[in-house]
Amino acid sequence: MKIITWNVNSINVRQVHLEEILKDVKPAIIGLQELKCETASFPFDAVKALGYHAIASGQKAYNGVALISEVEPKDIDVNLPNFEDDQQRLIAATIGDCRVINVYVPNGQKVGSEKYEYKLRWLSAFHDYLKDTLEKYENVVVMGDFNIVPKDEDVYAPELWRGKILCSDQERTAFNDMLSLGFVDALRIFATQDPMFTWWDYRQGQFEKDEGMRIDHFLLSKNISSRMMRSEVLREVRAKERPSDHAPVAIYLKD
Numbered sequence: 001m002k003i004i005t006w007n008v009n010s011i012n013v014r015q016v017h018l019e020e021i022l023k024d025v026k027p028a029i030i031g032l033q034e035l036k037c038e039t040a041s042f043p044f045d046a047v048k049a050l051g052y053h054a055i056a057s058g059q060k061a062y063n064g065v066a067l068i069s070e071v072e073p074k075d076i077d078v079n080l081p082n083f084e085d086d087q088q089r090l091i092a093a094t095i096g097d098c099r100v101i102n103v104y105v106p107n108g109q110k111v112g113s114e115k116y117e118y119k120l121r122w123l124s125a126f127h128d129y130l131k132d133t134l135e136k137y138e139n140v141v142v143m144g145d146f147n148i149v150p151k152d153e154d155v156y157a158p159e160l161w162r163g164k165i166l167c168s169d170q171e172r173t174a175f176n177d178m179l180s181l182g183f184v185d186a187l188r189i190f191a192t193q194d195p196m197f198t199w200w201d202y203r204q205g206q207f208e209k210d211e212g213m214r215i216d217h218f219l220l221s222k223n224i225s226s227r228m229m230r231s232e233v234l235r236e237v238r239a240k241e242r243p244s245d246h247a248p249v250a251i252y253l254k255d
Contacts, residue, residue: 001255004030005143005216006248011035014244015043022050028070031102033145035064059088065102069095083125099137103144111168123174131181142219148175154214184225186218186251198233199246216249227253
């Protein structure tokens, strides 16, 4: 069973790449972030033509998340129920025997800014949401762009980034607090690529120099983590013409 998370940085620009992944990689589930389109503009028909179901929560020009799956999703949640917000950053559904949560965590802009404080509030509400989810479901898969670098080994120049946005102590604490609920950082179960970066800035040839960071994650409940076989960053997609600045990330689970 293949599950993919991918920040597409505009589904309109990256639709062809998405269709190639669905046809060639054939994931059971794929979660998309940063759609940058309204829900009605999501390519539902193109996804359906490839044999998949899709649900989406979009927003014009910003944010937006979607779940695409072979099995029809049920019991759908959109947005955090405990956090009043007009930004479309979360979509969740039961797909097969899994509760799947797809998130696009706020970037935060700069440590100490209003957007940073918003990010920390959002993460606190998300923590509580995950706690409630684990009490209701045994098999939980959380994926998405968390905009958090968990450890120094997850960024190309830790001394340069230490204490800055994405790498601040408070953000890393929030990430570890999620793990402490009973989740496993799936990409570290079998770290088949080292470094396992998932994002590279468009500027200064950072992808070509492999100056990246790991900000896209899978958190698995312990029952699901025992089914892990391997993980992979699909770097070849990042190398395509007009790519997202994120590469898709895949995990492979025993059925």
